[in-house]
Amino acid sequence: MPKPMHRSNSFKRVHVITSKKRNVLHYRRPAPSSPHCAICRAELNGISRSRHGGKSRRTNSRLFGGVLCANCTAEVVKLGSRVERGDMTLGDIGMRQRSYVLQLMSH
Ligand SMILES: [Zn+2]
Structure with a gap:
Protein backbone atom coordinates (compact mmCIF):
# COMPACT_ATOMS: atom_id res chain seq x y z
CA MET A 1 0.00 0.00 0.00
CA PRO A 2 1.41 3.43 -0.86
CA LYS A 3 2.08 5.99 1.84
CA PRO A 4 -0.92 8.24 2.55
CA MET A 5 0.86 11.19 0.92
CA HIS A 6 1.19 9.19 -2.31
CA ARG A 7 -2.52 8.33 -2.53
CA SER A 8 -3.20 11.80 -3.95
CA ASN A 9 -3.53 12.44 -7.69
CA SER A 10 -1.20 15.44 -7.42
CA PHE A 11 1.75 13.04 -7.81
CA LYS A 12 2.62 11.50 -11.18
CA ARG A 13 3.17 7.74 -11.06
CA VAL A 14 6.29 6.63 -12.94
CA HIS A 15 7.23 2.98 -13.46
CA VAL A 16 11.00 2.63 -13.07
CA ILE A 17 13.09 -0.49 -13.77
CA THR A 18 15.93 -0.61 -11.25
CA SER A 19 19.45 -1.87 -11.93
CA LYS A 20 18.43 -5.23 -10.41
CA LYS A 21 15.57 -5.39 -12.97
CA ARG A 22 12.85 -4.85 -10.40
CA ASN A 23 9.83 -2.91 -11.64
CA VAL A 24 9.02 -0.28 -8.99
CA LEU A 25 6.60 2.62 -8.84
CA HIS A 26 8.06 6.08 -8.21
CA TYR A 27 6.09 9.22 -7.40
CA ARG A 28 7.03 12.59 -8.88
CA ARG A 29 5.63 16.08 -8.56
CA PRO A 30 4.68 17.36 -12.04
CA ALA A 31 6.38 20.53 -13.30
CA ARG A 62 7.11 45.67 -11.62
CA LEU A 63 3.80 46.79 -10.08
CA PHE A 64 1.59 43.64 -9.94
CA GLY A 65 4.63 41.64 -11.15
CA GLY A 66 3.84 37.93 -11.36
CA VAL A 67 0.08 38.64 -11.23
CA LEU A 68 -0.81 40.86 -14.21
CA CYS A 69 0.77 41.17 -17.67
CA ALA A 70 2.37 44.46 -18.72
CA ASN A 71 -0.61 45.54 -20.88
CA CYS A 72 -3.17 44.94 -18.12
CA THR A 73 -0.92 46.67 -15.54
CA ALA A 74 -0.76 49.75 -17.78
CA GLU A 75 -4.56 49.67 -18.21
CA VAL A 76 -5.12 49.37 -14.43
CA VAL A 77 -2.76 52.30 -13.73
CA LYS A 78 -4.58 54.39 -16.38
CA LEU A 79 -8.02 53.57 -14.94
CA GLY A 80 -6.76 54.26 -11.40
CA SER A 81 -5.62 57.76 -12.31
CA ARG A 82 -8.95 58.46 -14.09
CA VAL A 83 -10.90 57.39 -11.00
CA GLU A 84 -8.70 59.51 -8.73
CA ARG A 85 -9.21 62.54 -10.98
CA GLY A 86 -12.97 61.98 -11.01
CA ASP A 87 -13.31 61.36 -14.76
CA MET A 88 -14.62 57.82 -14.10
CA THR A 89 -16.28 56.02 -11.22
CA LEU A 90 -15.45 52.53 -9.96
CA GLY A 91 -18.76 51.34 -11.42
CA ASP A 92 -17.51 52.09 -14.95
CA ILE A 93 -14.63 49.60 -14.52
CA GLY A 94 -14.98 45.86 -15.19
CA MET A 95 -15.07 43.38 -12.30
CA ARG A 96 -11.65 41.86 -12.93
CA GLN A 97 -9.88 45.23 -13.21
CA ARG A 98 -11.76 46.86 -10.33
CA SER A 99 -10.04 44.90 -7.54
CA TYR A 100 -6.60 45.83 -8.89
CA VAL A 101 -7.60 49.50 -9.28
CA LEU A 102 -8.74 49.45 -5.63
CA GLN A 103 -5.43 47.87 -4.57
CA LEU A 104 -3.56 50.55 -6.48
CA MET A 105 -5.57 53.40 -4.94
CA SER A 106 -5.15 52.08 -1.37
CA HIS A 107 -1.36 52.54 -1.58
ZN1 LIG B 1 -3.26 40.63 -18.98
Missing part, protein backbone atom coordinates in the same frame (compact mmCIF):
# COMPACT_ATOMS: atom_id res chain seq x y z
CA PRO A 32 4.39 23.63 -12.32
CA SER A 33 2.24 25.17 -15.06
CA SER A 34 3.31 28.53 -16.45
CA PRO A 35 1.82 31.59 -14.71
CA HIS A 36 -0.97 33.54 -16.42
CA CYS A 37 -2.33 37.08 -16.14
CA ALA A 38 -5.25 37.36 -13.69
CA ILE A 39 -7.23 39.62 -16.05
CA CYS A 40 -6.62 38.48 -19.65
CA ARG A 41 -5.17 34.98 -18.91
CA ALA A 42 -2.18 35.58 -21.18
CA GLU A 43 1.02 33.76 -20.29
CA LEU A 44 3.30 35.97 -18.16
CA ASN A 45 6.76 36.83 -19.46
CA GLY A 46 9.98 36.98 -17.46
CA ILE A 47 8.94 34.42 -14.85
CA SER A 48 10.77 31.15 -14.36
CA ARG A 49 8.68 27.98 -14.10
CA SER A 50 11.38 26.49 -11.90
CA ARG A 51 10.81 26.53 -8.15
CA HIS A 52 14.52 27.19 -7.60
CA GLY A 53 16.52 30.42 -7.66
CA GLY A 54 16.09 33.76 -5.97
CA LYS A 55 13.03 35.96 -5.74
CA SER A 56 14.08 38.07 -8.76
CA ARG A 57 14.28 34.94 -10.90
CA ARG A 58 10.83 33.77 -9.84
CA THR A 59 9.00 37.06 -10.45
CA ASN A 60 9.58 40.58 -11.77
CA SER A 61 9.70 43.70 -9.62
